[in-house]
Amino acid sequence: MNLNLAVISGDGIGPEVVREARKVLDRIAEKYGHEIHYTDLLMGGASIDVHGVPLTDETIEIAKSSDAVLMGSIGGNAATSPWYKLPADRRPEAGLLKLRKSLGLFANLRPAILYKELQDACPLRKDISDKGFDLMIMRELTGGLYFGARETKEVDGVMTAIDTLTYNENEIRRIARRAFDIAGKRRKKVCSVDKANVLDSSRLWRKVVEEVAKEYPDVELTHMLVDNCAMQLVKDPAQFDVILTENMFGDILSDEASMVTGSIGMLASASLNDSKFGLYEPSGGSAPDIAGQNIANPIATILSAAMMLRYSFDLDKEADAIEQAVSQVLAEGYRTGDIMSEGCKKVGTTEMGDLIAERV
Amino acid sequence: MNLNLAVISGDGIGPEVVREARKVLDRIAEKYGHEIHYTDLLMGGASIDVHGVPLTDETIEIAKSSDAVLMGSIGGNAATSPWYKLPADRRPEAGLLKLRKSLGLFANLRPAILYKELQDACPLRKDISDKGFDLMIMRELTGGLYFGARETKEVDGVMTAIDTLTYNENEIRRIARRAFDIAGKRRKKVCSVDKANVLDSSRLWRKVVEEVAKEYPDVELTHMLVDNCAMQLVKDPAQFDVILTENMFGDILSDEASMVTGSIGMLASASLNDSKFGLYEPSGGSAPDIAGQNIANPIATILSAAMMLRYSFDLDKEADAIEQAVSQVLAEGYRTGDIMSEGCKKVGTTEMGDLIAERV
Ligand SMILES: [Mg+2]
Ligand SMILES: [Mg+2]
Known part of the structure; x- marks a missing residue:
């Protein structure tokens, strides 16, 4: 299958966690014989820095012509970032609201799952x-x-x-x-x-x-x-x-x-319209305080990619493979800092992505 | 002090739990030298049965002329009670809404307290x-x-x-x-x-x-x-x-x-207006399924009476005495069925009221 994806890495930890999700998707494509074409798009603070606005009409058009959008996170520290000196309709989050509206995304899906391995955090x-x-x-x-x-x-x-x-x-x-x-x-x-x-x-x-x-x-x-x-x-x-x-x-x-x-770093989300098209993103925020340190948890974004395969492409087997790989990595005791507990092995963002991709 | 109270026992377990609250209030009056005058009023299903409406204008006037209203609970089983065959504005709960509005009760106070003795239920x-x-x-x-x-x-x-x-x-x-x-x-x-x-x-x-x-x-x-x-x-x-x-x-x-x-049967509530006047009632419902069996928990109503002493009469010492008596009874291991746990002594509605009144 050919998958034509728009990718909005966004702000804060967005680029780091999206990178790991792509790593896992690439492994899926290789293993199951799919062809994924990625188009990187700017939105939020990243777009303000380049275009002066959080979302351009051109970006909307490219997103519309894709099969699905994979997103990291949008926004920065409202107290310190210059993005929040702008009027409300020019701030990072306004880009996301506008994109949702332009794409007609009326259905927001948020799974809340208790992973056995993370029960202590509940x-x-x-x-x-x-x-x-x-x-x-x-x-x-x-x-x-x-x-x-x-x-x-x-x-x-x-x-x-x-x-x-x-x-x-x-x-x-x-x-x-x-x-x-x-x-x-x-x-x-x-x-x-x-x-x-x-x-x-x-x-x-x-x-x-x-x-x-x-x-x-x-x-x-x-x-x-x-x-x-x-x-x-x-x-x-x-x-x-x-x-x-x-x-x-x-x-x-x-x-x-x-x-x-108890584990927000594990929660995916999807926003769907009337067709198979959807926008997929982790539930958590952009966490600008830990951005760029290779400590963010990429699992929510990786699971969002799995939701994308399931709901936009009907690739249920591939989605299952990602979800099982995540469970396996947790069962083996690997944890990022946010879900760390005693006796587990602490890993960074990149390593967590590697571990999941290897087990797909 | 002279306390001029309107009492709305209401429906379901209302009459039983209000009886125990009055028992405790009477003990307070005796011990601290107050004079309490009670006026019983009909509201909700009890009023429908007598007057055909859940609240009469006369009842509103009497409530208004009191210093405070102590209430049990209003309403029955919506699936089986004939009260719920009436139009919405003639049903039991409509009486409560009308009373709140007539009395200008704009502030609803709901404490949520975790009692050490009931921590297991949290x-x-x-x-x-x-x-x-x-x-x-x-x-x-x-x-x-x-x-x-x-x-x-x-x-x-x-x-x-x-x-x-x-x-x-x-x-x-x-x-x-x-x-x-x-x-x-x-x-x-x-x-x-x-x-x-x-x-x-x-x-x-x-x-x-x-x-x-x-x-x-x-x-x-x-x-x-x-x-x-x-x-x-x-x-x-x-x-x-x-x-x-x-x-x-x-x-x-x-x-x-x-x-x-974890213990809704313990939670009081108050609705206040601009003056010292207030309506005090337990947070829970009328529990028609257990009405008349002497098993309802009267503590929420007793604690509502304590709130009344505190907020409508500034009798903080008396309110403290009731709250401490409740804590003492719990510490001694007495429980009604809804908060029962292993090793405790199960008591009925009346006995729980007696135990608290004795310890005031
Ligand atoms: Mg929210
Ligand atoms: Mg409610």
């Missing part, structure tokens, strides 16, 4: 973490409160701020279908999270999700209120397979779920 | 729970997304739902002052939680909270984004003293925090 009680968990949060990414109209104005002399939360049935239907599709390839359970006892948008959400569920008779649908879900992720994360939710609830719950794993 | 890893925690969530209760205008309508043939999130500076200022007042009596730290990197309402929130902070130079103010706070409550709840936040974020975070204690 902040939950041992009898809870002993059960293990492997859940996927499907967050709507282009609607809701974060993208609604907003304004701050004086009303009768009193400063008043208004944000609006809007969803229409089409926006809900397309993300719901994505969630059911993915649940069908997993443990066949969707838990839709809303606040239907209060919000109109949640009541419409629930109604449309129930309609979509009829198209997927082999997938079980349950509903949960968002405040209860915030509790259940702490009490018993093993109960979940796919959690489907709107933008803001997904923002809160996916971060909570990632903390519940 | 879902967090032992080295995290070993640090203990005692935090207070101050949630704005009458504004934001839950009270904004909402509608569902067809837009170009597509069903669309809209909710609005509004806050004005006055609403923010009054709740912020409450939070700083209470932090001043505690460990002198306020963490204000918002989503100021996205929402206009959060930016106004942050601005006003910073203005209010200047009036309280001895209280430290920090800010945290809501998704980060959802993570930090799992990672290190000991870092928090008072968390100040808007309505929906508070709904989600206070439930998460209560689950992090």
